[in-house]
Amino acid sequence: MTSLPQSHASLLNQAHVFLMDMALDSRFKMDACNLDARVEQIALEIARTGTYEHTAQELEFGVQWAWRNSNRCIGRHMWRSLKVLDGRGTKDRAGVVQALKEHLDHAWQDGAIQSVITVFPPRKRGNVSHPDPVRIANHQLLRYAGFKQSDGSILGDPHSVDFTRRMLSMGWNPKQRTAHTPLPWSIWIDDVEQAPVDHFAHHPGQFPEVDITHPDHPAIDALGLRWYAIPVISEMALVIGGITYPCAPFNGWYMGTEIAARNFCDPQRYDLLERIGEALGLDTSSTRNLWKDQALITINQAVLHSFDAAGIRMGDHHELGAQFERFCQIENKAGRGVNGDWSWLTSPISGSITPQFHRTFDNTVEAHTNFFYQSSPAEDAAARQSTRESISTGRNADPFHLEAHHETPRCPFGFDRLSEVLTRRPKAWRKAANQS
């Protein structure tokens, strides 16, 4: 083992730490013997092939553990309920579309939304210029387009403007352009951008939406607001035991504030606060009367009310805040820490009346198994192309630092602290390293 090159040794180390975490989960019935045998097997596989393949159980635990380790997520006390769909054999555009269709079917459950993740093939290791087999460029699988108008204004979601422009330039031809036009899917196979897939134009039933109404304020109904039911993040990289899966779309269900406070009222998003205030007949001439706060609470009530009336699962910040707090307490009592990012875990409305506000969190990122931001498929493909050129001209560019310490694409919340993992080396491994 001590003769493994540094990158192999680092991968084995991450696999080992991951398996030690897995062995502590009684559902998987791994004793010390099983653990050692599996690590030994993985060491041989890495020595032979430069990588290793997860078993079905490792994939199941891995996605759940990656969710549990996601410092910014307030819903991860439910991590054991995440269901995995294995898409590692998917190779082409049609296969990806079929897998995403199945994903949405599994997730929807007639509104009783189930958390699901589909895992597409892992990134090939060893050769930085090797393309990723499957990538999805969309931020989420369900999302509204943002059309920049000739007068500079934006129709739809400003967050989607660049992506929408790219889809149009790739031949997307939406039937109509509204504030709520579902975006097509941008699938990349082996670094090649495929023609946009306008899935929802043909399967509108897979894009469930809710019209936003308020039980006491018909003026809110008249604003004609709506939002889709299932948030499916599709651009992040999943890392399990050091193996990167650059395409692994996952969904949970919404917490009301995400839609009502952030998507509707953030100034860089639909920016509706003033319109809501005016619709409610509030005096918006000064902030002193707290009309903004009143409008914000009212639209949050409306979103929760509308999802409830439609029978679609949605959390609220009181319920989820209390559940997450209980989770932290149970975990702490059992000697397991729960790391977290305070600014994300604390609700964007009424922060101080949720438990998270009154806690501090250690924001150290568990790097061996987690979800990470990454550069877009277009950026990655371009970087790989330039790497290929520089390799052929004899320069050693490594845009992803894959062979150094950074197996994972950039992560704005501290992935570079790989040392955190390295200090958690398994004992046997440390001994072997010291002897070398």
Ligand code: ARG
């Ligand atoms: N905040 C994002 C949105 O509003 C969704 C992020 C994931 N949220 C979730 N509840 N799983 O679309």
